[in-house]
Amino acid sequence: MNQSAVWRIENGQRRINLDDALGFAQVFEITLADLVSPPELAAEAAELIEDVARAERAVQQAQRTHQQASDHLAAYLAKHPGTHEWPGAPTNR
Template sequence: MLQTAVGRYERKEVALVDEDSPQGVLLSGEENVAVRIKLEREARGWSTNTLSDRLNEAGFDMNPSAVWRIENRKRRINLDEAIGFAEVFGLDLRNLVGPPQLAAKARAMELIDNVVDTFRETQRANAAHTRARDALDAYLAEHPDIREEAEVMVSHAIAEEATKHLTETYGPPPGERIDADQREPGSEA
């Protein structure tokens, strides 16, 4: 029964790959690579022989038949070969394995990578904040006589930073008074 379910899943996954629309979003990295290799090769006007020659020149042993079999999903691609294709095409490996529809738009991939990278930075910053807060809480548990004053100080400092960030990002709140020295030249009071 398990094998039947797995077989159905594999057929379903393959069915998601529309042969008439090779730029559609795919679910498997290896499928993505196969489609992307063919797209990149054809976009450059290269034959499988030319691509094979370029791979060999770059130090990645590959014959034209292997290129064709990879593109047509008759042969699996290993990591070293994927690195070779990425190098020959001048692509980041992450871009090569991404969904072809997005990967073909290099700027979209850069922006996606930026969103993911900044999310990771946020996660690291949140973890660092939690560690710092835990250390302060542990210290204040040992020194309850200063807890209230320390909590007020932390709250004020965080509120000040939040206000500063919001003002830098969105400008002053509506109706906030602008001092005379902050007005633009030529504007009336």
């Protein structure tokens, strides 16, 4: 595609056919849906994806913290066998 054709597309003087759109999507390494979607939808999707990623990182950190606490409790109880017998102590039932 020559520069004149690109200029006409950018300035709304030439429509893009499906072959052109697929080529642009491939060149810019985006999906065809991203190419034809309004930019604000892409920005909103990016924010939502980041929210999910942030929540996933928080879940993973919470799981690590829980596992460490459980390991420390198990080690403590192994060293102090009678400790788990106080009223209200967690049980393995």
